[in-house]
Amino acid sequence: EIVLTQSPGTLSLSPGETATLSCRASQSVSSSFLAWYQQKPGQAPRLLIYGTSTRATGIPDRFSGSGSGTDFTLTIAGLEPEDSAVYYCQQRGSSFGPGTKVDIK
Amino acid sequence: EVQLVESGGGLVQPGGSLRLSCAASGFTFSGFWMNWVRQAPGKGLEWVANIKADGGEKYYADSLKGRFTISRDNAKNSLYLQMSSLSAEDTAVYFCARSGVPYGFENWGQGTLVTVSS
Numbered sequence: 001e002i003v004l005t006q007s008p009g010t011l012s013l014s015p016g017e018t019a020t021l022s023c024r025a026s027q028s029v030s031s032s033f034l035a036w037y038q039q040k041p042g043q044a045p046r047l048l049i050y051g052t053s054t055r056a057t058g059i060p061d062r063f064s065g066s067g068s069g070t071d072f073t074l075t076i077a078g079l080e081p082e083d084s085a086v087y088y089c090q091q092r093g094s095s096f097g098p099g100t101k102v103d104i105k
Numbered sequence: 106e107v108q109l110v111e112s113g114g115g116l117v118q119p120g121g122s123l124r125l126s127c128a129a130s131g132f133t134f135s136g137f138w139m140n141w142v143r144q145a146p147g148k149g150l151e152w153v154a155n156i157k158a159d160g161g162e163k164y165y166a167d168s169l170k171g172r173f174t175i176s177r178d179n180a181k182n183s184l185y186l187q188m189s190s191l192s193a194e195d196t197a198v199y200f201c202a203r204s205g206v207p208y209g210f211e212n213w214g215q216g217t218l219v220t221v222s223s
Contacts, residue, residue: 001167035209037150044200044216045142045150050209057211088150093140093208094164096150 002027004089004097012103019076021100023089028069033092036065036074039099040085048087049074079104107131107212109201114217121191121221127184127201127214135159135179138204141186143197144216151197154186155204191221 003026011019023034031052037045047056049065052072062077076083084104089097113125127139141153154165154175163175174187184201198216205211 033208037210039150044213045210046213047206047209047211050206054206056206056209086149090150090152090208090210093138093155093204093210094152094166096142096152099149 002029002091002095004091004095006087006089006097006100008100009098010101010103012105013079015079015081015104017079019074019079019083019102021074021076021087021102023067023072023074023097025070025072025091029072029091031068034065034067034072035090035093036063037088037090037096038083038085039088045088076102107203107205109203109212109214111199111201111214111217114199114219116220116222117191118223119192119221122187122189123191123219125186125188125199125201125217125219127186129182129184129201129203132203132205132212134177134182139175139177139184140202140204140210141173141175141184142200142202142210142213143195144200145194145197148197153199156184188219191219193221195219196221 034052036049039045053065086099108130110128140155176185200216202210203212
């Protein structure tokens with residue numbers, strides 16, 4: 001079973017800054033299998049990125065994904081207050097990481 | 106517009122059973138893998154199970170130990186999750202989700218809350 005870990009647990013940044021979120025897998029994951037989601041309080045998750053770097057429909061290009069093997073990254077450029085949320089990575093349409101909370105102040 | 110609407114949640118006693126439903130619309134239901142994901146109060150996302158478009162393959166999280174069964178009725182555009190031997194640890198919001206893109210859950214329902222308590 002592949003276990004995903006995410007870091008940091010919480011990220012506090014200001015509007016306009018860039019957030020870099022890490023997702024690390026316990027074993028190598030095909031780049032086709034890695035996805036990222038955003039979840040705001042009281043809402044269902046929203047797919048941001050799939051296949052490591054492909055943005056889902058309607059996702060602004062401020063969001064970008066990269067990585068390979070066991071190390072993957074979600075980058076959010078030009079942070080906006082609405083980006084405050086918890087971000088999860090997922091592998092192969094199954095297990096999720098524990099999430100990274102992003103606070104924009 | 107893709108819509109997924111879960112129902113069937115509620116309060117159930119420990120050891121009890123419950124069947125969740127997810128009504129799908131706005132897309133060709135029979136053409137997509139479907140999933141159940143749960144989220145305990147204040148916790149992260151946990152993938153529960155998924156089922157192939159034709160129902161011919163089903164996969165489950167190891168942690169469920171055979172207590173849950175996923176199924177679908179393509180004629181009714183509906184997804185189901187039969188849950189048994191429920192415990193407090195199963196208390197969560199249960200979401201259904203469509204695998205609209207390769208290994209990505211493109212659409213989600215609003216979730217249905219299951220509370221296991223005496």
